[in-house]
Amino acid sequence: MENRVRSESRSTMEGVKFGSEAAVAAAGNTNRRALRDIKNIIGAPHQHLAVSKKPSAADAKNQGAGFAGHRPVTRKFAATLATQPANAPLAPIGSERQKRNAETAFHAPSDMECTKVSDDLSVQHLSDMDEMMTNELKEIDMEDSEEEVAPDIDSCDAGNSLAVVEYVDEIYSFYRRSEDLSCVSPSYMSHQTDINEKMRGILIDWLIEVHYKLELLGETLFLTVNIIDRYLARENVVRKKLQLVGVTAMLLACKYEEVSVPVVEDLILICDRAYTRADILEMERTIVDRLEFDMSVPTPYCFMRRFLKAAKSDKKLELLAFFIIELSLVDYGMLKFQPSMLAAAAIYTAQCTINGFKSWNKCCELHTKYSEEQLMDCSRMMVELHQGAAHGKLTGVHRKYSTFKYGCAAKSEPAVFLL
Template identity: 80%
Template sequence: MENMRSENHRGAAMEGVKLASEAAANTNRRALRDIKNILGAPHQPQAVSKRGLQEKPAAAGAKSQPGAVGHRPVTRKFAAILQQTQPANAPLAPIGSERQKRNADTAFNAPSDMECSKASDDDLDEMVSRITQLMTNELKEIDMEDTEEEEMPDIDSCDVGNSLAVVEYVDEIYSFYRRTEELSCVSPTYMAHQSDINEKMRGILIDWLIEVHYKLELLGETLFLTVNIIDRYLARENVARKKLQLVGVTAMLLACKYEEVSVPVVEDLILICDRAYSREDILDMERMIVDRLEFNMSVPTPYCFMRRFLKAAGSDKKLELLSFFLIELSLVDYKMLKFQPSMLAAAAIFTAQCTLNGCMSWNKCCELHTKYSEEQLMDCSTMMVELHQGAPRGKLTGVHRKYSTFKYGCAAKSEPAAFLLDARKA
């Protein structure tokens, strides 16, 4: 009889579970799973371990039983298990009683749900702590970067009251220069297409024009625009050797019309050329140049960037003169055409700083405004050091003589920064 009762109880329990599963399937609802609220129930890993639920009811409005473990209601599954484990003639213990707790502890030899939950909580706490630490470190780095940017000096603060400095638009102006500076560049191999002139003749012409520029006391912008017009014209037009000087003086006349307040008259240029050309020759060449360049004369030159970058470097007169000495040496050398105007300006200032300080001193402010790092400038800078070393020697010494005068602070007599050459080899 006892066996029959036990089987009846077991069959009733299994039938109840089956009916519950079928009802859930018919209503398209997922079957309820064990929420592990009874001590001794098999532990299943949880995606998120919820603390503090041991003392809260399982659902809103559910009443906890006074004898339940953790003051929670007993699930239907656990009640069926208790029916299977109890004797047939034994009365069912009230839900949540101490006897039920003892039977549960006897029926399952597994670690308690609280212990497993505690282990899962520890793992989760460790993971959350690690993620929190990583996020904190990242936020600190961002804050440090923001602090560094905030601490950058405002190089335009001293010109707020100067309407000619256009402080309100200066950043946009130099952004435009950076976008359009490629228009002022020429191929560093254009001389290969010239049949009657070569790069040495170009160097002689530029060196001579620097002396002419110095004697006429023209603006710095005029010299750089003159050289740019010459290179852009020679890159597009094949010029005979006897016309090369004519191209040079005409390019200077055009640059003066764009940059100077008082433009030299054509007769002065004829005298400078020792009457090798007539007035008609200069005016005809002027028409040819502007036509070949499509009247595009206003382009960014290294001089445009020099003023801005010197301001960012907080330069004094000594650094300024040495920087211009180095960049004018670069105007004469044909190999320097491979560098963009902004890089030539930044490298000249960087090399001048190294020459005066005896070490590399390219700070964050200079890097921010020039957009070049020390590594990016090293190739151009070392070539400038080599030009500085060879400036007193050879036939093209016009720049060296100019910057050896007291008017230019004897900048050419500074000791070249030879340690940059060793740094590049290393």
């Protein structure tokens, strides 16, 4: 091994004048590998007409001093190269030792014979890079055009830990993926033998009044209606127990959403003692069993808060939007729309009602992921509900939103121009 290293070092010193003391010390060190074994640019035999994975020293000289290898075409690097002239040399990115080795190897006699081959390889390499950069820039342009970024609406809540700005987008992406699980068939009432959609509407309208009297949270009302619909879609219920299903669903929603839950005796009084404590507790066990204890579902209320923020709403718009969507809770025909569409259409209808013309900006469209055309059918049905809110038997929502506490939102003129 020692003779081999010394012979290699001797041939290297004879072929090229090399004055580095570090190289001489390395030649005398028996623990070092031969220079050609580690493919050092000095001392290694040159293979004519051979193409290696890394560019040769001659390629580096022709393409620009210090070009030590293929640099990944990143977005920033591609944009920089695109602004440079076609014949501009590449910026040096190699180390000083690589530059010195490249210059030394370029003047070696063995490389003089393959200058023409190196030139051809250099031209071919540059043309390949030009094509690669062109394709990369095209891909960047396509990505930017296809994915339009929604405006930031959470920067104002950066200091609010309850707003969870860091992952609020992921939360609502999950809501959009899972909202189908909270929906029911819009024709489930056809499987009921003793109740119909009008009875359901009477029950929901009465529960909205109960919710208002007990001063419960908005989330509780929407979850109550969702529990009722999901249970009725799975279980056949007789009409004398429909009210029991309603108050028990509200009790379950209160346990899930509220801090202070109404006691069972209060619900018995609300039902005019039509049911006993044992009836309510038994119905509670039945409902959670049929729903498999699944109470974590995205309701329209979840999307309302997010979409109102995207619409930069004031109190007037917020109250009018909630008035419209609570009218939708009562109507059985609105079950064919997803919760996110109900929320977006309610806000769109409220904006049109206040402004007197169609109003749906790009920020609302990007955050709700619904265009104005997609919301039109749902919005027209909401306008019809608004027109008839003060008439008929189901006027609980209209009375609630005719009070000063709710800004007399029910007295707004409906946006009949949308019809």
